[in-house]
Every structure is written in structure tokens, then in C-alpha cells.
Amino acid sequence: MKPLSVQNIEMVYEIPKGDSVHALSDVSFDLEAGRLLTLLGPSGCGKTTLLNILAGFLAPTSGSVMLGGEPVTGPSKERGMVFQQGALFEWQSVAKNISFGPRMGGQKHNDFLPEVERLLGVVGLTGFGDKQIYELSGGMQQRVALARCLANDPEMMLMDEPLGALDALTREKMQSLILNLWDETGKSIVLVTHSVEEALILGDMVFVMAPRPGRIEKVYELPFARRALTEDPRELKATTEFQEVKEEILSFIWEMEEEIMGREAG
Amino acid sequence: MSAFMNGGVSDEKTLEVKDPSKSPRSRRSDNKTVAFGDASAVRSVPAWSVFSFILLMLLWWSITKAWGYPEDFKATLDSGLRDRELFEQCQRADNCDTNSYTQIVSPLTFPSLRDTTTAAGTLFSDGFRNISLWTHTWASLWRVLKGMFWGTVIGVPVGLSMGLSSRARGFFDTIVEAFRPIPPLALLPLFTLSFGLGEKAAVPLLVFASVWIMIIASRAGIRNAQLSKVRAAYSLGASKRQLLLKVLIPNALPEMFTGLRVALGVSWGTLVAAELSGVQEGLGAMISIAKNFSRLDVIVVGIVIIAALGVLMDVLLRFLESVLIPWQGKG
Numbered sequence: 001m002k003p004l005s006v007q008n009i010e011m012v013y014e015i016p017k018g019d020s021v022h023a024l025s026d027v028s029f030d031l032e033a034g035r036l037l038t039l040l041g042p043s044g045c046g047k048t049t050l051l052n053i054l055a056g057f058l059a060p061t062s063g064s065v066m067l068g069g070e071p072v073t074g075p076s077k078e079r080g081m082v083f084q085q086g087a088l089f090e091w092q093s094v095a096k097n098i099s100f101g102p103r104m105g106g107q108k109h110n111d112f113l114p115e116v117e118r119l120l121g122v123v124g125l126t127g128f129g130d131k132q133i134y135e136l137s138g139g140m141q142q143r144v145a146l147a148r149c150l151a152n153d154p155e156m157m158l159m160d161e162p163l164g165a166l167d168a169l170t171r172e173k174m175q176s177l178i179l180n181l182w183d184e185t186g187k188s189i190v191l192v193t194h195s196v197e198e199a200l201i202l203g204d205m206v207f208v209m210a211p212r213p214g215r216i217e218k219v220y221e222l223p224f225a226r227r228a229l230t231e232d233p234r235e236l237k238a239t240t241e242f243q244e245v246k247e248e249i250l251s252f253i254w255e256m257e258e259e260i261m262g263r264e265a266g
Numbered sequence: 267m268s269a270f271m272n273g274g275v276s277d278e279k280t281l282e283v284k285d286p287s288k289s290p291r292s293r294r295s296d297n298k299t300v301a302f303g304d305a306s307a308v309r310s311v312p313a314w315s316v317f318s319f320i321l322l323m324l325l326w327w328s329i330t331k332a333w334g335y336p337e338d339f340k341a342t343l344d345s346g347l348r349d350r351e352l353f354e355q356c357q358r359a360d361n362c363d364t365n366s367y368t369q370i371v372s373p374l375t376f377p378s379l380r381d382t383t384t385a386a387g388t389l390f391s392d393g394f395r396n397i398s399l400w401t402h403t404w405a406s407l408w409r410v411l412k413g414m415f416w417g418t419v420i421g422v423p424v425g426l427s428m429g430l431s432s433r434a435r436g437f438f439d440t441i442v443e444a445f446r447p448i449p450p451l452a453l454l455p456l457f458t459l460s461f462g463l464g465e466k467a468a469v470p471l472l473v474f475a476s477v478w479i480m481i482i483a484s485r486a487g488i489r490n491a492q493l494s495k496v497r498a499a500y501s502l503g504a505s506k507r508q509l510l511l512k513v514l515i516p517n518a519l520p521e522m523f524t525g526l527r528v529a530l531g532v533s534w535g536t537l538v539a540a541e542l543s544g545v546q547e548g549l550g551a552m553i554s555i556a557k558n559f560s561r562l563d564v565i566v567v568g569i570v571i572i573a574a575l576g577v578l579m580d581v582l583l584r585f586l587e588s589v590l591i592p593w594q595g596k597g
Contacts, residue, residue: 055497055501056501057497057500074500075497075500075501076501076503077501077502077503079501080501080502081497081498081501083494083497084494085492085494087492087494087495087497087498088498089512089513089516089517090593091516091517091519091591091593092516100502100504100512101502101503104499104502104503104504104505104508104512105503132592132593133593134592134593145498148498148502149502152502152503158501
């Protein structure tokens with residue numbers, strides 16, 4: 001597993017009227033292999049932009065991203081991606097969606113079938129291989145997306161609000177699934193979320209980001225993700241420790257929002 | 267801003283009830299108290315469709331039926347003569363009082379239901395003027411198939427390239443925008459002079475009718491691909507070629523199919539009009555020849571066949587669509 005190193009990233013978007021938006025300003029951090037980092041912050045703080053840069057979908061205006069010493073210059077199968085809406089291929093069965101990556105690498109679907117079965121088991125969809133994507137619920141589709149990402153055995157998994165479109169119950173189950181995957185595979189995960197609670201329960205490390213210009217404002221190293229592997233996540237969320245951190249971050253985000261609104265009004 | 271604001275809400279809201287089988291449109295019985303204005307409560311009732319069909323037939327029958335034949339003609343009524351021939355005989359006869367031969371619409375203006383069904387029978391068994399009905403129908407269908415085939419073979423790659431490359435988009439935009447608004451039939455005289463009479467002009471005309479539709483449909487199919495799908499494919503290790511063949515083209519299939527259906531409708535309409543002059547075989551030709559012989563009944567049978575085939579082809583394409591693209595509309 002490879003460590004991630006982000007150095008002095010600046011991201012400036014030019015917008016038509018000659019203006020520019022400072023989406024990210026001087027973002028630097030190092031992430032050891034096997035960490036679960038969650039990115040949290042109000043809209044416009046650049047968290048999705050940062051994730052897209054890590055994925056290689058966007059090139060930063062300046063600065064560099066290195067994974068295991070190699071510069072990131074474009075999308076690659078060593079950095080798997082999970083999107084908010086599965087982004088699955090509806091014209092193929094669940095099994096074929098999962099084998100998509102290996103097939104692109106020249107493997108035959110049939111040769112990969114045992115691995116598909118194993119991955120279906122990992123994400124809790126045993127026996128669903130022959131189903132069509134449109135026959136699955138939103139939560140099941142996200143499970144397929146996770147399995148499809150794992151099929152390539154990536155160094156790192158990047159998740160852009162993967163649970164954002166799910167209902168509260170499914171969401172809790174999926175949070176546990178992500179934690180278990182992280183624990184079992186030992187892969188690095190970077191996950192963007194707008195839910196404070198989700199960021200805290202999943203984040204072995206949490207970056208709270210602030211807008212205008214987008215930047216990392218606070219860094220937390222939290223015990224909850226590891227503890228949630230053995231303890232009941234719901235009880236964990238009810239503990240005073242958890243609630244305190246949650247309140248701290250919430251009020252911090254509120255302040256940022258008020259400040260922005262004040263600035264816009266003035 | 268909105269993503270963050272909505273975030274809190276979506277925790278409580280059950281966004282997963284997007285299951286199509288549970289959508290209000292397909293729900294049959296419910297306890298809604300207000301139905302008027304609720305589009306989902308309006309369905310086509312088959313009994314009423316049958317009723318309207320019967321009503322149409324009754325109307326046709328009653329306005330073309332001869333009421334009160336003169337005595338002389340009552341005898342010949344069952345002789346197998348058509349209403350129209352009877353009418354003409356009556357006109358020629360000395361003792362015919364046309365006032366007693368009452369018909370709301372004269373058989374010289376519109377054929378009676380009886381004449382039309384008789385004509386349909388003879389057309390199916392004997393054809394029209396030594397050419398079988400099947401030959402006419404197949405001639406028309408074959409032209410449409412040829413036209414659609416070339417329209418698709420040319421249109422799809424052009425449309426795909428327009429969806430994929432800014433240069434191709436710029437290059438073809440002018441051409442598409444300049445030619446697309448031209449009604450194909452306006453080109454018939456030109457095509458007749460350039461390509462030759464009949465068949466030689468008809469097929470290029472149908473290519474012209476379908477190609478722009480196929481270009482626009484396949485361009486839209488590519489342009490509507492979700493960015494996340496494209497990005498997912500790249501981060502799973504797909505090359506550009508693999509992205510095109512394994513993701514973009516399958517993803518564009520529903521739009522292309524819609525294009526096919528629209529193109530088929532337009533081609534069918536263009537074809538029959540194009541056949542009205544210059545060709546010997548084809549449903550349009552049959553109607554045109556029947557006109558020269560004042561065979562109103564044959565004309566009406568021809569029209570009914572054209573309509574029925576148009577509907578049939580659309581039903582067939584929809585069926586193919588549901589078999590080949592089962593994910594359509596179930597995202």
C-alpha cells in the first residue's frame with residue numbers, strides 16, 4: 001500500500017465574465033497508507049474538487065499529488081472511485097459490472113467469476129450476480145459500486161458522497177460496510193461527505209474544510225472509526241465524546257456559513 | 267450551497283422509493299379523493315376505444331349507404347355489383363329517379379363501407395391491375411428499409427463524432443443545421459432530375475429523410491452520458507476506445523432507438539408521397555394508379571394499409587426496444 005502526498009495545491013477556475021474562483025488554496029497533507037480520511041465542509045469549500053484532483057480527473061493549477069512517490073496525472077485503476085449515484089452500467093448484469101475493470105485489463109469475464117462471487121459476498125450481495133442493475137435498490141447499487149471498485153484491487157478508494165442519496169437506515173448499514181471493508185482490505189480511503197455525523201463515525205482522520213478560498217481549516221484524528229469496528233456504532237454516536245466533537249464542528253460550520261452570508265449581505 | 271443544506275434533509279427523507287413499479291403512474295387502485303386534473307389517474311379505457319371505432323364505422327356506413335333504391339335496382343342489389351356501379355347504372359337508366367336514390371355522400375365522392383371491404387377482399391386475393399398487394403407493400407417496405415439502413419449507417423458515426431469531438435461538432439453543425447429543416451419532399455423534383463425517375467430518386471430521398479434524425483439522436487445519446495459514468499470507466503482502467511465501445515455507445519442506445527422510431531415515421535410518410543409519381547410498384551403508386559381509374563375504394567384500402575403498417579412497425583420497434591434495451595427508463 002502506498003502513502004499519499006499532497007503538496008501546495010492551488011486550484012483556480014476561470015469563469016466566463018473574466019472572474020475567477022479560488023476553489024482550493026495551499027492544500028498540503030500527507031496520508032499514510034491504510035488511513036480512512038473524511039472530507040467535510042460546507043458547499044463551495046472545494047472538497048469534491050480536492051477529491052477529483054486526487055482521482056486525476058482535474059489537474060491542479062499548481063502543486064502536486066504523489067501516490068507512493070509517483071505523480072498523479074490522470075485517472076488510473078490504482079485509485080478507484082465510488083460516486084453518489086452508483087454510475088453503474090445499466091446495460092450489464094451485476095456480475096459484469098463488477099468484472100468491468102479486470103475485463104478492461106484483458107481478463108475474460110468467466111475467468112474472473114470466482115472473484116466476482118467472492119466480492120458479492122464481501123458486500124453482502126451473494127446470489128445477486130445475475131440481476132440487472134435496474135432491479136436493485138439504491139443501497140444495493142452502492143454495494144455493487146463498492147464491489148466494482150474493489151475488483152481492480154486499487155491502492156486507494158475515493159468516494160464522493162457515496163451514501164448521500166440513501167435513506168437513514170440504509171445509510172447506517174452502509175457506513176458499517178465501508179468500515180468493515182476498510183478494516184479487512186487495509187486500503188486507504190478518502191471519503192467526501194456533508195454529514196458531520198458520517199464524517200466522524202467513518203473518519204479515522206477528518207479534515208474540516210472552509211470556503212473562499214477552499215482550504216483545510218481543521219484536522220482531527222479520531223478514535224470512533226476504529227471503535228465502531230467492535231462497538232455498536234449507534235451507541236458510539238450517543239456518547240458524550242462523540243457529541244462534543246460533533247457540536248464543535250457543527251458550530252464551526254455554522255460560523256462559517258454566517259460569515260459568508262454576512263459578507264454577501266454587506 | 268444546496269448540497270450541504272439538503273444534506274440534513276436527505277437523512278430523514280426516504281429517497282430510495284424510486285422503484286418504478288411503485289411509481290404513481292402504474293398504481294391502479296388507490297384512495298385518492300381528487301382525480302380530476304391528476305394526470306396519473308387518467309388511463310385509456312379499452313372499451314371506449316372499441317366504442318369510438320364502432321362509432322366511426324357506423325358513421326361511415328350510414329353516410330355512404332344507399333337508402334331507398336328504385337325498384338329496378340333492388341333486384342340487382344344482390345348481384346355482386348358495387349354500390350358505385352349501381353349508382354352509375356342508375357344514372358344511365360331512363361327510369362332512374364336520382365331523388366329516390368338517396369345517399370348522404372355519393373359513391374363518386376367517397377366509397378361505401380361495402381365497396382371498400384369488397385375491394386379489400388379482391389385486392390388481397392387478386393391484387394390490383396396484375397400486381398399483387400404483397401408486391402406493392404413489399405416494394406414500399408423495402409425502399410424504407412434501404413433508406414433507413416443508409417441513413418443509420420451514415421448518420422450514427424457522424425452523430426457519434428459530433429458528440430465526441432469539438433472539431434467534428436463544428437464541421438458538421440453547419441451541414442446539419444442547413445439541411446435538416448428542408449422537408450424531404452421539397453427535394454423530390456431535384457432528386458428526380460439528378461438521380462432519375464422513381465426508385466432511383468425515392469431511396470436517396472429516404473436516406474435524406476432519416477440521416478439528420480439519426481445524427482441528432484446519436485449525438486444526443488453521447489452528450490447525455492453522465493460524467494460520473496465516464497469517470498468511473500476511466501478510473502476502472504478503460505482506454506478511450508473501450509470507453510466508446512463499452513460505455514458510450516451502449517449508453518446511447520436508448521436515444522438511438524428513439525431516433526430510429528422517429529426516422530421510421532418520417533420515412534414512411536415521405537415514401538408514400540414520393541411514390542405518387544414515377545414508380546409502378548408501391549402502396550403510393552397503387553393509390554396513384556387507382557386515382558387514374560377513379561377507384562375510390564382501392565384508394566381507401568391503400569390508405570388503411572399504409573396506416574396499419576405504420577402502426578405495426580412502431581409497435582414492432584417498441585417491442586424490440588423493450589427486448590434489447592430493458593434498462594430504458596428504469597434508471
